[in-house]
């Protein structure tokens with residue numbers, strides 16, 4: 001059985017037939033995805049799932065990673081923060097580090113895609129190679145919340161963006177004036193991945209034992225995210241402390257490191273400090289084991305995503321897919337997933353998050369309804385199959401009019 005056919009009971013036969021039909025028009029085409037980390041964060045999560053499916057459908061899709069130095073990733077993290085509107089100083093020396101490492105990648109990388117699919121700012125300068133490969137098409141895929149970027153950082157990137165054939169964003173709020181065609185495509189989750197598939201009770205118990213978590217003790221409020229200031233883990237602790245005055249519960253924070261994110265240890269130290277002295281807070285720094293994340297989500301009573309800025313937040317889709325009630329900030333791509341009071345609760349502050357968490361802990365039936373609606377919303381809009389279809393339509397649309405397929 002083809003892997004793609006497994007999705008049929010979830011999304012319907014017509015959706016799968018459509019994918020096969022579209023893939024037929026792209027058979028053998030070389031699509032090269034490039035990003036900056038093989039592990040950690042949503043981009044790696046998506047590429048690890050979508051690339052094999054494209055291959056199975058007959059597209060020659062590959063995924064490569066740029067090389068970077070610690071200095072380079074310090075600079076790209078500063079750019080990332082600046083794009084999210086944070087005030088950061090990016091010095092001349094820092095831009096030089098970015099340009100030097102970019103030039104090295106431009107010189108050394110094997111770029112063979114007929115369609116070059118460049119993810120996020122780190123590899124953006126590879127567009128310099130476009131002139132050597134005249135027939136190739138270049139897509140810049142922005143996973144970052146650029147609704148309100150620092151102007152200097154944006155202008156720096158824009159000189160590259162303007163040379164692409166298309167730019168893809170996750171939310172309409174991220175649109176800007178630019179030369180390339182802009183396309184709105186939201187990310188997605190894979191319902192059959194280890195992170196999202198059903199788990200047996202034994203698998204769940206193994207994770208609970210490993211991390212000494214007892215869901216029977218008190219309801220679990222949980223946030224799963226890289227330790228990053230923009231995910232506001234300390235704000236989650238503050239919200240939990242407000243909730244705790246009224247409803248007894250435990251807080252589980254789960255986070256990891258990404259190869260291209262140098263700030264995780266600093267933020268983790270801040271979290272440990274904020275959590276000190278409370279035996280009901282468990283702040284874990286974990287390795288990348290998807291089934292464990294799945295188990296953490298399944299044993300939680302309420303999942304939180306209290307981000308200050310957010311590209312999309314796959315963690316919200318993952319939680320909703322498990323029919324969990326979610327409290328999340330109304331930023332970036334989150335409102336696409338959570339319709340307030342229908343498929344979760346949106347918040348705008350620590351106090352707002354605390355109010356919403358308390359409400360869900362006190363009203364399990366209401367929480368269950370939100371979770372159920374959330375799962376259906378994800379099924380209809382944010383599964384891998386929809387994502388794959390929109391990417392294939394984008395690829396086809398990049399070619400001459402004669403090559404564009406008209407869908408009846």
Ligand code: UDP
Pocket residue numbers: 040041042043045195224225226254255256286288289290293311312313314315316318
């Ligand atoms: N994640 C993980 N382990 C962790 C924390 C997060 O595997 O300790 C995963 C999470 O389940 C999700 C991805 O990393 O699949 C994060 O994607 P998201 O879009 O939420 O945020 P990003 O990190 O890309 O900003």
